[in-house]
Amino acid sequence: MxxxxxxxxxxxxxxxxxxxxxxxxxxxxxxxxxxxxxxxxxxxxxxxxxxxxxxxxxxxxxxxxxxxxxxxxxxxxxxxxxxxxxxxxxxxxxxxxxxxxxxxxxxxxxxxxxxxxxxxxxxxxxxxxxxxxxxxxxxxxxxxxxxxxxxxxxxxxxxxxxxxxxxxxxxxxxxxxxxxxxxxxxxRATPEKADYGEIPELASAYTNFRDEMKSGKRKNAEEAKQALRVAIYTSPDLIESDKDRLVALNEKEFNRIFTGGPIGGHDVAPPPETLYGLKLYGSW
Known part of the structure; x- marks a missing residue:
């Protein structure tokens, strides 16, 4: 100006x-x-x-x-x-x-x-x-x-x-x-929403999902995963392709935790602390 x-x-x-x-x-x-x-x-x-x-x-x-x-x-x-x-x-x-x-x-x-x-x-x-x-x-x-x-x-x-x-x-x-x-x-047009991890309803649902996975109770974690899935697909702040990818990443994290042995063991790292840890946009 x-x-x-x-x-x-x-x-x-x-x-x-x-x-x-x-x-x-x-x-x-x-x-x-x-x-x-x-x-x-x-x-x-x-x-x-x-x-x-x-x-x-x-x-x-x-x-x-x-x-x-x-x-x-x-x-x-x-x-x-x-x-x-x-x-x-x-x-x-x-x-x-x-x-x-x-x-x-x-x-x-x-x-x-x-x-x-x-x-x-x-x-x-x-x-x-x-x-x-x-x-x-x-x-x-x-x-x-x-x-x-x-x-x-x-x-x-x-x-x-x-x-x-x-x-x-x-x-x-x-x-x-x-x-x-x-x-x-x-x-500016951009294919990425860099602050996706700060969308309030998604951040809250992921925190609950993460905590349930850490508890090791599969049924509770499955319910939390479904709640997160609903929050993702009903969010107007995400484009459809990002919704599909984010849901897939959470599914992958769930399977990693509950098929790879106890959390904290030598083979299984705990889930990411925040939604950003799932790396929706690659390595960053």
């Missing part, structure tokens, strides 16, 4: 990013994810030294199964004046957003009203808040892509002239740095 040189505030201020994302989920209502973030590099900025690009790696949403259809996106970059009233509100809403998490829909849902109402409260303080640039759009995605929103008049810049500097990801127009304020968003 880049913040324009001309400022509305003569004192120090914070940069704030707001995002609201909605997308379809198999077997469930449309999911909604919201976040308000105050990246460290955008905190307490000096208005005299803003004519530069600020690179912020801030994940708005973790990897989720894409079911197709429309991705609703609201994205805004704000300047928030550092005053006694605004700073505590911004800090509070940011903490609430962080507590909600960004990868699991069920975890963020209880926090949505606090985040959206907090944003309304912040944005309503027009003397202390200025919007830099924003986007409200429904997107149909077919591939990974970058989206740039620029604070300039329509037609001022030809999209074909805009490129992304590979070194620092600033926007270039005909090879030269863009002088207007802007924000760049990356939407």
């Amino acid at each position: 880049r913040l324009a040189e001309g400022r509305r505030f003569a004192t120090q201020f914070n940069g704030m990013i707001y995002s609201f994302i909605s997308f379809a989920r198999a077997g469930e209502a449309t999911a909604e994810m919201a976040s308000v973030t105050k990246p460290g590099k955008l905190a307490e900025l000096d208005p005299k030294n803003l004519d530069r690009v600020i690179t912020v790696e801030n994940k708005l949403l973790g990897a989720v199964p894409w079911r197709g259809g429309t991705l609703g996106l609201e994205l805004g970059l704000f300047s928030v004046k550092s005053v006694n009233l605004m700073s505590p509100i911004l800090d509070y809403v940011t903490r609430v957003s962080e507590a909600g998490g960004i990868s699991f829909v069920g975890k963020i849902k209880p926090f949505l009203p606090l985040i959206t109402e907090g944003l309304d409260l912040i944005a309503g303080q027009t003397q202390n808040v200025a919007i830099e640039v924003a986007l409200d759009a429904d997107l149909t995605l077919v591939q990974s892509e970058y989206i740039a929103i620029v604070a300039c008049k329509r037609g001022q810049i030809a999209p074909a002239d805009v490129t992304l500097d590979p070194a620092d990801r600033q926007l270039l127009v005909k090879g030269k740095p863009l002088k207007d304020g802007y924000c760049v968003l990356s939407l």
